[in-house]
Amino acid sequence: GAVVSQHPSWVICKSGTSVKIECRSLDFQATTMFWYRQFPKQSLMLMATSNEGSKATYEQGVEKDKFLINHASLTLSTLTVTSAHPEDSSFYICSARDPRSLGGNQPQHFGDGTRLSIL
Amino acid sequence: DAKTTQPPSMDCAEGRAANLPCNHSTISGNEYVYWYRQIHSQGPQYIIHGLKNNETNEMASLIITEDRKSSTLILPHATLRDTAVYYCIVRADNAGNMLTFGGGTRLMVKP
Secondary structure (H helix, E strand, O other): OOOEEEOOOOOEEOOOEEEEEEEEEEOOOOOOEEEEEOOOOOOOEEEEEEEEEOOEEEEEOOOOOOOOEEEEEEEEEEEEEEOOOOOOOOEEEEOOOOOOOOOOOOEEEEEOOOEEEOO | OOOOEEOOOOOOOOOOOOEEEEOOOOOOEEEEEEEEEHHHOOOOEEEEEEEOOOOEOOOOOEOOOOOOOOEEEEEOOOOOOEEEEEEEEEEEEOOOOOOOOOOOOOEEEEO
């Protein structure tokens, strides 16, 4: 079945550095991918919608200059957390839907997430 | 998308059926009911979805009331590996592909 893969699964870095997270659709092409963030003991919050070949759409309150999204190909979207600080530490998850699925009601496939820790 | 209400937590004995309720009293006619679960430190996993009729797959059964204002996810024989947070989400088929997650139900399966 369809699979979405994220890399890395966890990363620890110093405050002020930038971190790139990759989201790949392994056996389907995804024109749209979604990035979520999840803080401990909280639910997933949508950050942005990544659109292949065009600009990402950010949810209210999410800084587009801090969370750079690039969707350069139909199988890869990247999220770069720029100048990361401890408050950016979180669990970042991407998702996509296989467009080959008939109808708009088919389920999303999620990556296994990336745990980001900023020291 | 319509709002959903789920109990924050539930316990279930291993081997017994786990029945997870979800209220979605403002659901619209074109909105589907989806269930996902999230095991600790993993991404959400799709379980099942339905519109009006009850649905069953290898993981679970979904029972939707006739007025569609509530539904129940049934795990027929819960195992310890079913311990997770279960999310009930309603979404229209023309609402784009994003999902809006609520608080979910933390199911603890106990030996």
